[in-house]
Amino acid sequence: MDNVIIVKNLTKKYDKLMAVDGVSFEVQKNEVFGLLGENGAGKTTTLEMIEGLRKPTGGTIEVLGFDARRDRQKIKERVGVQLQSSAYYDHLKLSEILDLFGSFYDKSTDKEKLFKMVGLENKANQYVRNLSGGQKQRFSIIASLINDPDIVFLDEPTTGLDPLARRHTWDIISEIKKQGKTIVLTTHYMEEAEILCDRVAVMDKGKIIAFDKTHRLIEQTKHPYKIEFILEVDDLEFIQKLTESCELEKCDITKLPGKTSHYELNLKNQKALNKAVGLLQTKDPESLTVGRATLEDLFIELTGKRIQEGESD
C-alpha cells in the first residue's frame, strides 16, 4: 500500500511546552486515518504541521512525495483542509464561497455535485448565517473538497453536532473515501474513530501511545471481551463463583451504578468468555449482553483516564 503521508520524529515546542514530542507515523492511500486523544494531546498541532500551517520544531513530513517545508504550495494544491470551527465570509453566498475558493487552485471540481453530495443543493444561494450547525459543518467539508484533493484533513468534524447530524457526517466521510481519497481526521469521540477509521494513532501529552488498525488495537487490550448482565436478585455467592472460575481479578468485575444487580465483566480471553457465558446461562439472567472492548477501554487502560468533552487542542 502506498504511503501518502510520512511523518518522522515530528516535534513542536512552545517555550517550555512540548506540544508534539517525537511523533512518527505513515498514512496509507485511500484509508481513513484517525488521530485520537483528549484535549491538548497534540492532535491539531500535528495536523496543522502536516497541512503547512505551523512550522515544526523538528522532524520531517512528507506529503504525496513532497517535503512539507520546501514544497508547501505543491502540497496545498492537492490537499483539502477543514479547520476546527472556522467561519466563512458572512456576505458571500455558499456557491460564491465555493467559486472563490475554487479559484485559488489550479483545478476545481463541480460545485453542484458537492452540494448534492451533502444535501445542500437548496442552500447554494443562502448565506452561511442561515445554516444550522450540522449544515455549516457539511458545507465546510465540501469547501475542503472544491479542489478535488487527494488527501482531506478533517479536524474534529463532528464536535458539537447532535447524534443525527454526526451520523450524517459519517456517511459523508464514507462517501469521500469511496471516491478514492485519503482522509485524515482528528476526533475525541472514540466510537466515531472505531466506526470510521481504518487505522488510528492514539495521542497523549504530545506522544503516540498506540498506533495500529483500529480492530487490532482493541484486540490488543488486556480485556478484549466484555459481558454485561442483570440478575433478578443480587447473589454475591454466584458472583464469587463467577470470579473464581473465570480467574477474574477484583477489578475485572464491576457492579455498575444505578440498577440493582447490574454487572460488567472484562475478560482476558475466549476461554474465560465461554466459561462466564456458560455459568451465567445457568442463572437465567434478566439481561445478558456479550461484546468486545472499545477504543475507550483501550484509552482508559493506556492512560488511566477518560476523554472529556470540551474544547479541543
Next chain:
Amino acid sequence: MIKLFIANLKMMVRGKQALFWSLVFPLMFTVIFGFFFGSGTTSAGTVVLINNSNSQIAKSFQTTAEKSELFKIKTDVDESQAKDLLKKAQISAIVVVPENFGNMAPNSPKEIKVIDDPANAQTNGIVIGFVNQFLTIANFQALSAQPIFSVVEEKNNDRDLTYFDFVLMGLIGLALMNASVQGIAITMANYREDKILKRITTTPLRTWKFVMAEVLSRLVLNVFQISLILIIGIYFFHAHIYGNIGLIFLFSLLGGLLFQSIGFMVSSIAKSTDAAQGMSVAITIPMMFLAGVFFPIDQLPKWLYSIVQYLPLAPLLRMIRQIGIEAASPFTNPMNIIIVLAWIAVTLTISMLKFRLTDE
C-alpha cells in the same frame, strides 16, 4: 485574484454597515457643511429692517441692504414682533431706522439702532460692519468729502473661495482615512478572529495576492467616495474646484494607500476585533481634528503645529487643497509628497514584517 477582488467588492456592498460609514457618513458631513457654508446660502441669515424714515438716505440704506448678499432682509414685521422672532432665534438681528433719520434737520435722529443676540458674535459683526460701512459713506457724502485713507484687499489668488471649499477637500481626506484605516483594520482583525485568514492559508493563494485584492477593492470604494463628495459639493453647494480633477483623484488615492497601510499595521498589532476598532478610532479621531480637516492647523499653538503638521493626513490635505483649490502642481511643495511617501514606507514595512495570515 480577480475573483477575490470581485468578491471583496460584493462583500463591501452587502456589508451595509461598512458602506454606511464609508459613504453616507462623509456625505452627511458634506451636506451639513454645504448647508452652512456652501455658496447660495447667506452667512448672516435673516435681518429684520424697520425703516421708519422716508428720507433719501434711509431709502438708499434699505436698497443697499436688500441688494447685499450678506443677509436676507425682512420688512413685514414691527419692532415688537421682530424682538419676538429674535428671541426665538428665527432672525439674526433687527435694524431700526428711526423716523426722520437722514432728513438733515437739526433735531432729526442721527443713529441707526441694531438689536442683536450677544450669543451670535459672528452675525453681529457682519450686520454692524455693514451698517457702519454704509454710514461712513453717508457721512462723507454729507460733508461733501472724499476719503483719504482706504484699504486695498489683495487676495493671494483672484479666485472666489469659501470656507466650504476648504472643508470639502478636508472631507475627502476624512472619508479616505475612515474607510481605509477602520475598514482594513477591523475587517482583517475580524477575518483573523473567525479563522478566515487561516482557512485562506490552507489554499495555495499567495499572501500578496490576497492583500492586493483587498487593496484594489478598497481603492474602488475610495474612487466612489471622492466622486460622491465632489459631485455633491460642486453641484449642490457650488464648491469651487479650480484644479485638475484627475490629479485630485490620483493624489487622494495615494492617501488611500497610505491609510490602508496604517489599517494593515493596526490589524497586525491588534489581538482582537475590538482592539483593532479601538486602535483605529484612537488614530483617526485625533487626526480628524489635528490634521486640518475642518480648520487650518496653522492657527494652533506653534509647538503643537510643529508636531501635527507631520501627521499622515496633514500633508495629504495640504496636497489635495493645493491641487483642488489653488490649482497648483502638487510638486510645488514636494515636502508634502515626501512626508506621505515616508509614512507609506514606514507603515508598509511594519505591516510586511508583522502582518501574517496565520498564527505562525
